[in-house]
Amino acid sequence: MRSQMMNGDVSALFLLRLLATYPNQPLLLLWDRATWHRGKPIQHILDAHPRLEILYLPAAAPDLNPQEQVWKATRQAVSHNHRHAKLDRLADAFEHHLALTHFPCSLLDKLAYPLICAMFT
Numbered sequence: 001m002r003s004q005m006m007n008g009d010v011s012a013l014f015l016l017r018l019l020a021t022y023p024n025q026p027l028l029l030l031w032d033r034a035t036w037h038r039g040k041p042i043q044h045i046l047d048a049h050p051r052l053e054i055l056y057l058p059a060a061a062p063d064l065n066p067q068e069q070v071w072k073a074t075r076q077a078v079s080h081n082h083r084h085a086k087l088d089r090l091a092d093a094f095e096h097h098l099a100l101t102h103f104p105c106s107l108l109d110k111l112a113y114p115l116i117c118a119m120f121t
Helices: 009-019 041-047 066-079 087-100 113-120
Strands: 028-029 052-056
Touching: 009 028, 009 052, 028 041, 028 087, 087 113
Parallel strands: 028 052
Antiparallel strands: none
16 A cells, blocks of 8 residues: 555554455454554554454564565665656556565464464464
């Protein structure tokens, strides 16, 4: 979801879209500790939608955050020494790369994902 800024209101809007996309399932979201992932807008969403739970990743542990590996690979592929004169075109190139690229992640395998899933089914 592209946004001009990252703040609690934008994050809350993302959560509402996520809830609307998966209207009948309980959701567990693994999130980093960005300031905009906390606060009143987020708490209001969590209070109103108990089927959504957020598990915050440890602080200062980018190796545990699969998203960090996605950003690193995308920056390397798209924005490292880029030639985009306009920020919107660079953002389009980022979105295009994100949409067309499969990013493997062994984090869940390392953390015994099948066992964790079995505990919640």
